[in-house]
Amino acid sequence: QKEVEQNSGPLSVPEGAIASLNCTYSDRGSQSFFWYRQYSGKSPELIMSIYSNGDKEDGRFTAQLNKASQYVSLLIRDSQPSDSATYLCAVNPNQGGKLIFGQGTELSVKP
Amino acid sequence: KAGVTQTPRYLIKTRGQQVTLSCSPISGHRSVSWYQQTPGQGLQFLFEYFSETQRNKGNFPGRFSGRQFSNSRSEMNVSTLELGDSALYLCASSVSQYEQYFGPGTRLTVT
Numbered sequence: 039q040k041e042v043e044q045n046s047g048p049l050s051v052p053e054g055a056i057a058s059l060n061c062t063y064s065d066r067g068s069q070s071f072f073w074y075r076q077y078s079g080k081s082p083e084l085i086m087s088i089y090s091n092g093d094k095e096d097g098r099f100t101a102q103l104n105k106a107s108q109y110v111s112l113l114i115r116d117s118q119p120s121d122s123a124t125y126l127c128a129v130n131p132n133q134g135g136k137l138i139f140g141q142g143t144e145l146s147v148k149p
Numbered sequence: 150k151a152g153v154t155q156t157p158r159y160l161i162k163t164r165g166q167q168v169t170l171s172c173s174p175i176s177g178h179r180s181v182s183w184y185q186q187t188p189g190q191g192l193q194f195l196f197e198y199f200s201e202t203q204r205n206k207g208n209f210p211g212r213f214s215g216r217q218f219s220n221s222r223s224e225m226n227v228s229t230l231e232l233g234d235s236a237l238y239l240c241a242s243s244v245s246q247y248e249q250y251f252g253p254g255t256r257l258t259v260t
Contacts, residue, residue: 070247072248072249081239081253082192082239082251084250084251126192130247133205134180134197134205135197135204135205135243135245135249136182136197137182137184137241137249139184139191140191142191
């Protein structure tokens with residue numbers, strides 16, 4: 039079992055729709071969870087962090103965390119073509135600055 | 150505030166050679182983590198330095214090493230390069246163990 043799993047996609051949504059990205063992790067001791075966006079040829083860009091169960095909203099982005107189910111998700115409302123990128127889920131297994139990444143979900147937003 | 154910088158941005162090396170990559174973190178950030186990104190394996194953690202000490206290490210051979218200086222700048226070294234070392238090498242800085250911000254990366258090609 040991979041430590042952090044994401045649907046590889048590609049996930050295709052129409053412009054203006056809600057994109058839902060999911061991630062599961064195996065280490066129950068994990069405390070910190072992050073979503074990164076990576077455009078082709080660029081480095082990952084941090085878009086959300088979440089540490090407590092529940093929802094965290096930032097603009098069009100909402101991160102959801104359920105530690106009991108070991109599940110993290112990212113919702114993107116009013117998706118725009120500029121949101122087309124690979125979204126990486128990252129988990130800190132309570133080991134200092136070590137992040138474990140999922141394989142990423144490729145999102146395509148069609149005009 | 151200036152972001153994370155990495156030098157060089159591109160490198161071409163021959164098998165058997167060694168290479169040194171450099172990373173300057175965001176001002177005030179004391180933790181620097183290094184990652185390798187390849188199409189097949191995704192983003193994998195190499196090691197983390199905090200206050201000039203290696204705090205965490207990933208599952209990479211001893212050919213991969215690093216260090217951190219008193220100004221928090223970090224270098225990683227790969228000795229006896231192999232074709233499989235061709236990758237994007239990313240460093241990320243953080244205040245401690247929370248949000249990590251990535252540099253643009255160094256694209257290493259081993260021929």
